[in-house]
Ligand code: ADP
């Protein structure tokens with residue numbers, strides 16, 4: 184078990200869904216940016232060997248020093264991996280392709296499920312980590328040891344969901360995983376919320392899946408939906424979050440609205456605690 188975190192520690196959210204291409208990385212980048220834009224101090228941890236969150240924030244493979252692989256393997260502290268981005272208030276712990284090997288290398292390692300949780304706890308107590316208010320973890324498209332490390336380190340899971348035919352099956356699978364992690368690894372893990380991504384109001388199937396998901400999970404589904412928007416998909420090739428690439432586009436505006444919903448819920452949660 185990770186030790187109890189002090190009250191001043193950041194809210195740690197794993198952005199997870201075992202399906203690829205559902206908007207995890209896009210959500211991790213743009214929600215982090217939107218949170219930083221309103222004055223939060225945010226760390227985005229790239230835990231996907233593809234490193235798309237790192238590239239999307241303009242940190243090319245050549246510019247990456249210490250990566251999350253070296254943090255999980257125990258060679259470096261998280262502090263050494265954390266680098267500033269062009270966005271004030273947003274730091275990044277980048278990933279590299281070597282992260283794909285961590286799975287096998289850690290198979291018999293001590294505290295293999297808690298490598299990230301341990302690193303984050305140490306980071307929160309460090310000078311660099313002090314005052315951090317949000318940590319977002321961009322997970323790979325699998326329920327591998329990497330995702331388990333994210334779920335062990337997180338306080339809550341944010342699930343991006345694309346409203347398509349198999350969405351509900353995918354959703355029950357990740358919910359089962361959260362339940363398993365909660366019973367065995369991280370009893371405090373909560374569902375932060377489900378965010379509907381690449382939403383297309385003109386599509387009947389989208390609307391039907393949205394109705395089903397809302398009926399099933401009710402207020403765990405964010406009111407904000409992220410529309411399918413070509414500006415969002417163009418932004419990463421410019422090494423920028425959509426919010427910097429085109430602030431006025433509907434996708435950027437939706438992520439700003441999502442950030443305000445996240446902050447609102449966070450305030451309510453703190454009040455209730
Ligand atoms: P994941 O991290 O779950 O694999 P990504 O965030 O990388 O998914 O998104 C998959 C692809 O869909 C990317 O090419 C991305 O640019 C695109 N995409 C994500 N969200 C949107 C959106 N709202 N509108 C249009 N394209 C999107």
Ligand code: MG
Pocket residue numbers: 207208209231235322323
């Ligand atoms: Mg991704």
